[in-house]
Amino acid sequence: MHLHLSTWAEVEQFLQRSRVIVVPIGSNEQHGPTGLLGTDWLCPEIIAREAEKRAEILVAPTFNIGMAQHHLAFAGTISLRPSTFIAAISDWVRSLAGHGFEKILFLNGHGGNVASIEAAFSEIYAESSFAARRAGVALKLCNWWDLEGVGELARDLFPTGHGAHATPSEIAITQWAFPDAIKLADYAPLIAPSGPIREALDFRARYPDGRIGSNPGLATPEKGRALVELAAQSLVRELEAFGSETQPD
Amino acid sequence: MHLHLSTWAEVEQFLQRSRVIVVPIGSNEQHGPTGLLGTDWLCPEIIAREAEKRAEILVAPTFNIGMAQHHLAFAGTISLRPSTFIAAISDWVRSLAGHGFEKILFLNGHGGNVASIEAAFSEIYAESSFAARRAGVALKLCNWWDLEGVGELARDLFPTGHGAHATPSEIAITQWAFPDAIKLADYAPLIAPSGPIREALDFRARYPDGRIGSNPGLATPEKGRALVELAAQSLVRELEAFGSETQPD
Amino acid sequence: MHLHLSTWAEVEQFLQRSRVIVVPIGSNEQHGPTGLLGTDWLCPEIIAREAEKRAEILVAPTFNIGMAQHHLAFAGTISLRPSTFIAAISDWVRSLAGHGFEKILFLNGHGGNVASIEAAFSEIYAESSFAARRAGVALKLCNWWDLEGVGELARDLFPTGHGAHATPSEIAITQWAFPDAIKLADYAPLIAPSGPIREALDFRARYPDGRIGSNPGLATPEKGRALVELAAQSLVRELEAFGSETQPD
Amino acid sequence: MHLHLSTWAEVEQFLQRSRVIVVPIGSNEQHGPTGLLGTDWLCPEIIAREAEKRAEILVAPTFNIGMAQHHLAFAGTISLRPSTFIAAISDWVRSLAGHGFEKILFLNGHGGNVASIEAAFSEIYAESSFAARRAGVALKLCNWWDLEGVGELARDLFPTGHGAHATPSEIAITQWAFPDAIKLADYAPLIAPSGPIREALDFRARYPDGRIGSNPGLATPEKGRALVELAAQSLVRELEAFGSETQPD
């Protein structure tokens, strides 16, 4: 069940059965010479969509712009500041918790989002903690590449050249989902350099074509399919486990 | 050309040809007994996608959560506070303007967004105005129902019962785009009441099923197709006119 | 009854009789070669003062600085950023609502304020909506030129050259109220140009003497008197209607 | 010269002669059984207006709502939070500094404003200090009762019962300026208690009729006239001294 294709009455009924919702969250940012700008929000959206075909879960609209300040020197990147990101996540959570959702899982597609999402969770919880009341909602961050088995599969598929940004895993997933948007390029060097992440101009100087440590040329749509299927199955289990978790008194 | 399906290098090339981008923007909120929660962000996304087939325009990812505080008493609605909305729009604009976009048209699908979007524009411009420098970017808000000819067509299609929220126009557009998600209900009364908009509980007390002044039962996918086609054509012309507008010295 | 000329005990007594208050709100900004910088806050203040002579209404102090970022390239303009404006309106409303005022009508004198005032209302209501409680206060924005009959009178008085900024209507009202501060100038062109509003330097380049579409030379104190009298009568009726409006359960 | 009764062109000319402006700033808050709610913004406005008759100074519109959280338990009080107040003062200063004003004197009428105004000055200066650039504008806070000679006169006029809030000085000034709004009451006790200032309910419990340490019954319009005349003369000298102050290299 997709929230945006449902009516309010249908959601009200869903809440009789379950208090769990998954929010795909990512970023719109450069992904090297061949990666789509939407890669990081498309991957969790694709995985959530496949999971929705397999089980009765509720998928929220995709939170498609995240924290990508370090990619801003490459055209097409759109970033929120962490403070804006935190405020927006808070509003999403307050909206959903107000309807009675008690477990909100953010399925994340961008490593650069992790710190700000966790900071947002703490900002939300802090409101309850300062007031000495229960939050009434449990928040969980889950990167799609950390879903059960997915990391192992990625290492099997790409024993070298996986890297940290514009990885063959994420490129493969979007190739499978958008076969008409597969791009080709010569990568030089084949495996991109690695190093620290700072502000945008520093980033572009270190990583001239945008990749970090990766060889996206290893991606194929078929490998993408395998990753998505496994991730979707693991996501369903993750949501079940999260949903059945009880709060201590 | 869709930003999220392009690479940074393709966007860099696009910027050699044009400095214009369109951002579909809407809201995820209740739309009466049969309207989809995503209606207000789906409509501008659908229209922009159709326009993209007709002309070489660049479409940004959809800004899918807007200012919908008054709908929060209906399950599934997600809202930003105006202050968060303004901050987020500012970050989008600063990101895009940083890449060299000089004309950003927000194609809006939600009346409740208008004030906050315009306030956001002023917030962005104010930074330049206080510093006595040019903004370097022109911002335009365009509601899809205000695109040339669209209002007339809507009045022709729905001479009565169009109303202000959960209108047959927007329902028809989503019916055309998502025929599998067409919902049916008995509307009582046939045409919903009208009145002021305040906070969420007041809203639900005034408009028990979520509609304002509308009879969504008049919507058909075919009417939706007609609205989308006209709107897409008008959007292309709107973008051309905006793009060819020159700044005074 | 003017709030600033009353004691707290008198206001406490007023609240036994009525829960309605009117707040004149405007802007301090350039108004062309002859218009007073205070025009936009003086007009609603003048109208409210005349209304107060005719009926038992309570008039708050004037909110005299608004959102005028686009006028900052002209000396004497003072502007709040929208975010500051929203915060300040929120504090005014929270103060007044805390005393028991249930209907707050902002009588506005500046078109550029509209979006930010409405965004402020939504920011205030959102606090209640997220918490699923009633706001306890109803907020209404009313531009003085939209008061019943005023637009028609303005069109009668100024069939051409009314324009959108530094209009003969507002100039006339201040001429009537401040006859010692009437200024004269040659207008070239007689009717100023029209166009979009962006940041301050863009504005000054488009509208070199500050006017938009208007010929303030048409203003006379006598026309101002007619506008004020009509507006004052309409304001009294507007407040009565607002005050007798009931909240739905 | 009053800013709000001038045109932008007149202000532009004034700036050729002087870079100094005075902003009356106060608060709208309870002033005991007989004091006007507007007392604290009316006093500096009245004094500035009298000064303007005596010398060529430029008077800005009155900043009429300040930091009065402790008075909120008395009807009619309107308060900004300090954070809002700081933001608003910053916007006023940035607007005026942008026009070329180099010396901005805030003539204050409310003791409770002092900390927030000084914090606002530091917030404004900090922007320059962090960026290692000159601010280009000097800010000065001057309470009207601290103007040269005024404190001595107040002590002469009211050797006992002056107190700290709803003082006979400020009541006298408004009596002189608004003789039609003079209110009478029996004060019990004659001189109100003194003590600390905390939140609003604590304040009302300590100071049941709103006064702190004062006997406003001592006020007369004639004493008000004397205070205003002296204060106006001192303000003119204060502005001259401030204007002739040079910045170190």
Added chain:
Amino acid sequence: MHLHLSTWAEVEQFLQRSRVIVVPIGSNEQHGPTGLLGTDWLCPEIIAREAEKRAEILVAPTFNIGMAQHHLAFAGTISLRPSTFIAAISDWVRSLAGHGFEKILFLNGHGGNVASIEAAFSEIYAESSFAARRAGVALKLCNWWDLEGVGELARDLFPTGHGAHATPSEIAITQWAFPDAIKLADYAPLIAPSGPIREALDFRARYPDGRIGSNPGLATPEKGRALVELAAQSLVRELEAFGSETQPD
């Protein structure tokens, strides 16, 4: 008892006996040619530590960075903006009040902090005042040099050359506490100039070596000891008086 050297259980027990806590608060900023950068947070920390040896009081960790924007042109100064400072103080207070502390005394070591600390108190109280509820906590600002008898002693010890920044009083206190960190310099002029405080570059131009009106060469460790002992005794009495103060109904 020092909070940072206690366990939560010990603090819980302390709260059975007392609801009072003292927070040393200062600034890390230049203090002339010989003053330590930590002077303003070390002084209240030293005094509180000595007081803790004399009586059963609870001392919080030191709030060591304050509002020092005007000192930023001298290396080593660290400053918060007033808005940040207010937010941080609010969080400290909300944390402590949440545990049941009802009296929080900020023992301050930096004059430049005063306005922002008082603004912070008002910001905290305002939350209660707008909501018409008691704050439940009383906040008090006490500069160490205003503790009973301390000003007199400082005037006795330093009849001339005390000044306003990098005073011999504060230098003497740190000399006594950190005898290994005593620095020497020739002061030229012997007594530094005085004047207004604005942004950092203006400050450095006026006060080239950082001092204002002082001759720190008069400081000795022995004088520091005398000041600390007296201040510590007075602080104990101040806390007792504050703790025994009752709230009005």
Added chain:
Amino acid sequence: MHLHLSTWAEVEQFLQRSRVIVVPIGSNEQHGPTGLLGTDWLCPEIIAREAEKRAEILVAPTFNIGMAQHHLAFAGTISLRPSTFIAAISDWVRSLAGHGFEKILFLNGHGGNVASIEAAFSEIYAESSFAARRAGVALKLCNWWDLEGVGELARDLFPTGHGAHATPSEIAITQWAFPDAIKLADYAPLIAPSGPIREALDFRARYPDGRIGSNPGLATPEKGRALVELAAQSLVRELEAFGSETQPD
């Protein structure tokens, strides 16, 4: 060299030799039945102090309050909201970068700080990235337990019962540094439970005595000494490596 025990002139000289500074950063929060509330800011302070004895490094004052919302149900915990924490870190960094520091290493003592510190770094960098300019400063977060060799030593010393909060490692360090403040208790169970971290009441329900997964009874001052010595040596090397890192063009 300690910043707070230096003069501005000494810091200016230091900047001729090095552009690196280390900021100990932690939290003041419950650490189980026997851990000191200051544990998380004392540990990095202790390690930095030892490192300072071994090499010419510059140590900033300790940032002693961090993000500890989840511990607020235990008396004595003081927490900043993430948004406040981010603002404060930004001000520290802007202050230090303004003096010419190019490498700022935050030596962290609290796992709960990590997300907010990294979000703060991104917030700071974003300012440069949006403006397309170099930041001029490189920021590094280093948890003391991640310093080279420290994790291995901790695992050797505490093969079981190390856990995640109130660990024997951190308890041991404070035991060594504050032998007079060693506390004893019976731990039941010997090894505390583990699980997720949410808001404060949820935390206390899950972890009744405050520990997570740890047995602090294993700590001894001697083990603390070994950890501090190794960490101090590694910190010196970490600072050398960070200082010699060059920025790409």
